[in-house]
Amino acid sequence: MILLNSRVLPNRYAASSLVAVFILILNSLFFNSVFMNILPLSGYFVVALNAAAIVFLMTIKSRIVGSLYVLVFFVSIFLSAMQAIYFSDLYYLAYSGFFFLSLFVVMLCSMKDLSVLVDILSIVFFLMLIFAIFAFILALLGIDPVYVTENRDGRPLYYFYFSFTNSYYGNLMRPSGIFDEPGAFSFYISALCCLRVLLGKDERLTFYILLMGFITMSLAHVIFFFLYVISQARLRKVFNFRSVVLFFVVFSAAFYFMGDIFYDMLFSRFDLGGDGLVAGDNRSNLIMNALQFIYENPKSILVGIGPECLLNHQSCALLMPHFNSNPFEPLIRVGLLQSWLYYLLLLVAFIAPFFGRRYFVVFGFGLLLLQRPYLMHVSYSLYSVVIVCITLGVVVSKINQILAASSISASAHYLKWTPKVEQVPKL
Incomplete structure (x- = not known):
């Protein structure tokens, strides 16, 4: 049986839509920015705009609804309903709302929509990184914040x-x-560069965006950059003569003027401490707290800790030590009844390198999700869904090719070895 690649992105060949690109930009850039806090805007505003875009794309643009997504949605709703009944709290039904908004928006988008999104985000993040470098220099010069x-x-x-x-x-x-x-900031930079690799965008710009991303001084950024370099099959395009010269000039200047700063703020965090852990490791204690809680409360594996830890983080902190920002956080918060979505996406990310070296960037994105398991936040879910859907499309395509090749090979083998039926002479 041949799998259908179109089921992963059912509208992949549709023309680009301004509404689709607009809601993608809002979800991936604005709805998780500080402006949502400064303005302020509530989650209802996010839901309303996404719902309006989904209705528009389905009715006016006649975008197709994928059966795979509908199945995932109803399975999740059923499990959430069981959890809501168990805890007598209807909020469990809405907990995955932002994730499913992202899922259905991506389902209704075409590859052209996603390509335009990545092009726009590349310009925005490139400028944002230039501004970030200026801000870093201003602070270094002793200028106070505005x-x-x-x-x-x-x-x-x-x-x-x-x-x-x-x-x-x-x-x-x-x-x-x-x-x-x-x-x-580093997470979104890495996610964008992962999408640039998946969509075959210019490798040099991807390299420069990731290189400037070191200004965030994030340990995860260093690891993702290393996996990005591994993923590039044609390094000559990235490391041509001009790129190499420019890289060494910028690196030498940065090292000369700010080498001590980058060592103290970034690279020194890779040093081993007295307990054998990396100095910049701020996740191990959180993981140990999470595992200890799971050991003492085994029922949390299925249903989670309870409604106290869904909305009010302060009251949750009173119940147990900090357990956030590690791969066991979703399991503790909502149990497998709802966190299975997160672990399914991780599985796809971690098997991606088996389908080609360039998919090490997807593996790197999976590593980022381990320390930022915020799948129920609108921007994190948007990037996660887009990357996993594109990767699934590749996986299904590869499986189609294998099945088709096997079918042809089996047919050829059958035709080659089927014996001829000799006619029996009449008596």
Whole structure:
């Protein structure tokens, strides 16, 4: 049986739609930025715009609904309903709302829509990174931030003319662009570059965006950059003479003027501490806390800790030690009844390299999801769904080719070895 690649992206060959590109940009860039906190805008605004875009694309643009997505949606709703009944809390039905908005928006998009999205995001992030470098230099020169406000998590959020950040010490800051923290900025940069590789965009621009992304001083960015380099089959396109010269000039200048800073803020975090852990490792304790809680509360594997940890993080912190930002967080919050979506996406990301070296970037994106398992946030879910859907399309296509080749081979083998039936002479 031949699988149908069109079921992964049922509208893949449709023409580009301005509405589709617009809602993709909002979901991937604006709806998880600090502007949502500053304005402020509620989640209902996000839901309303996404719902309107979905209705428009289905009715006016006649986009097709994929049966695969409908099946996933109804299975998830059924499991969520069981969880809502168990805890007597209807919020469990809405917990996966942002993820399914992203899923259905991507389902209704074409490859041209996604290509235009990546082109626009590439320009925006390139400019954002240039501004981030300027902001870093201003802070280094001792210039104070323009103003300080409070982030969603209660930590201070600084604005340095060209970039926000919540990581500011003395005259050193780690830029976060229009996002709330440098790690989030690095995540979106890496996700964008993963999409650029998957869609075959210019490799040199991808390389420069990732290179400038080191200004976030994120450990995860270093790891993703390494996997990106591994994934490139044609390194000559990236490392031509001009690229190499430019790289060494920029690297030498940065090392000469800021080598000590980058070592203290980034590379020193790879040093081993007295407990044998990497100095910059801020996840191991969270993982151990999560595993300890699961061991003491085995029922959480199926249904999660309870409704206290869905909305109010402060009350959740009173119940147990911090367990956030690690791969076991979804399991503790909502159990397998809803976190199976997250682990399914991880599975696809981790098997991707088996289908070609270039898909090591998808593996790298999976590693990012391990430390940022925020699949139920609108922007994180949008990038995750797009990357996994494109990867699934490749996987299904490869399987189609294998099945087709096997079918042809079996037919040829049968025709070659079928014996001729000799006529029996009449008596």
